[in-house]
Amino acid sequence: MSDTPTDISHDQVAVRRQKLADLRAAGFDPFRANCEQTHFSDDAKKCYVEGEDNAVRLSVAGRLVTFRIQGGSGFVKILDQQGQIQLYVKRDVLGVDAYAAFKKLDFGDFIGVTGTLFKTKAGEITVRVESYTLVSKALRPLPEKWHGLTNDEQVYRQRYLDLIVNAESRKRLMQRSRIISYVRRFLEDRKFIEVETPILQGVAGGAAARPFETHLNALNIDFVLRISLELYLKRMLVGGYDRVFELGRNFRNEGMDRKHNPEFTMLEVYQAYSDYRGMMTLVRDLFQGLCRDVIGSDTIKFTDKDGNTHDINFAGEWREVRYKDLITQFTGDANWFGRAKDEKIAYCKSIDLFVDPAWEDFEITNEIFSKKIEHTLIQPTFVTHLPKELCPLAKINLEDPGVIDVFELTIGGMEVAPAYSEQNDPDVQRAMFEAQAGGEQQKVDNDFLLALEHGMPPAGGMGIGIDRLCILLTAADSIRDVILFPQLRPSAAAATDSAPAA
């Protein structure tokens, strides 16, 4: 086969390039070919009529991922977006030349085939190939078929390889797409309108986080990338959109770990004439629908950070508990909120919890919540009546002016969805902003306050971290497993590794 002087049989790329060159020399260029795809793999298999082999003719296409040739016939499998389908090729059907060429195909090549459906002795619905076309040559080999690709770095940098060889990754990331699709349908069914608001903002509002900074040359002005969707969506309430949502990317220039990627996807929903209690119903209906539609079960498996497994049950009513009660229960001190700061600090010391003496009282208390309590809330839990200092954008509770009308939905020990009765009093809102800005007037979004002065209807609002939701529902270990291309340091090797052999 080879009249080249050097043996290239050990070099898989060279072998594949030689095959490509041979095809071209024979007058066929796979990169100039195409094929028909009448069915995806799963849809094709559903077309099989029980007991009637070779009654249905169709065309499928995909990447070769299994190759079992035995003499004059063989079975191969191709992978498309729905999964795999088996193909049966036979010399007697294809003809000697076409069959010989088929045997030279490699793992990873894209082919299109036309043929009829039948069921093998082993019971697998299979396409009996009448003709095929090579429509793209893979010049590099795939990772190993049995162990797949396990090198984390390569999984993230070359996600396409992970998707080809690791079925769980493919499934998990497909589920993410279905989750997002379901969220849209769910909200649209309830007459919510999807909008798109600016990512480049003058003031990074709606949350407390360090933003990415950038510069708009045309106006010679510094901008930041948004850290939240909130303030622009509320402007939509002012503008008369009663039910509005945005599903989009936020950016926070902070740490990266199993739960944080610098860019992440948030859903925010605002419903006029509702409140945080209305959001409870909405979020519960949404999650229960997601479980049914995407997962197919009311319960999901969850492994906590100590390796213990739990079943999280989304059915029925969910636990509702006041922030204050969680704190007094944890500390065993019914009068916790009446204690002096020194006493709180002393207590934290006694449980080995670091707190900075410069912190405010509420920060010390919240450190207990976030470090000691939050991760124990495994089953869906609405934590309500949070201290007002924790969020300046919510309405103050009518009975207790120290707390706000909000919940934080915590599942699997993670805060998944905060919701508020939204503050719509412009004067209270301004005072809260100014207290939070601590004298730095430029951090106050005056344009938003102007909008509030025009009148915003009472509303319930809610945010859901889509990545965390996906972690939960797909039982993923890390945010990197539910983001197609998680952020990594640039790889120096990648740039030099792609030059083709001359």
Place this chain on the structure above:
RNA sequence: GGCUUCCUAGCUCAAUGGUAGAGCAGUUGACUCUUAAUCAAUUGGUUCAGGGUUCGAGUCCCUGGGGAGCCA
């Protein structure tokens, strides 16, 4: 940012400081219902990069790069 740990063939992994190996994949051959197909033969390495210690380094030390985990 700190601590711990990992980086060896295309992939998954071995290798007391003493000649770098296996499985899969590749190549050649056999095989017309396979399921990680099977059988026979066989190729393939700048051990992440650069220094150092040593008679001798994949292994020990240092610097750098990248990944993961824990902490901040």
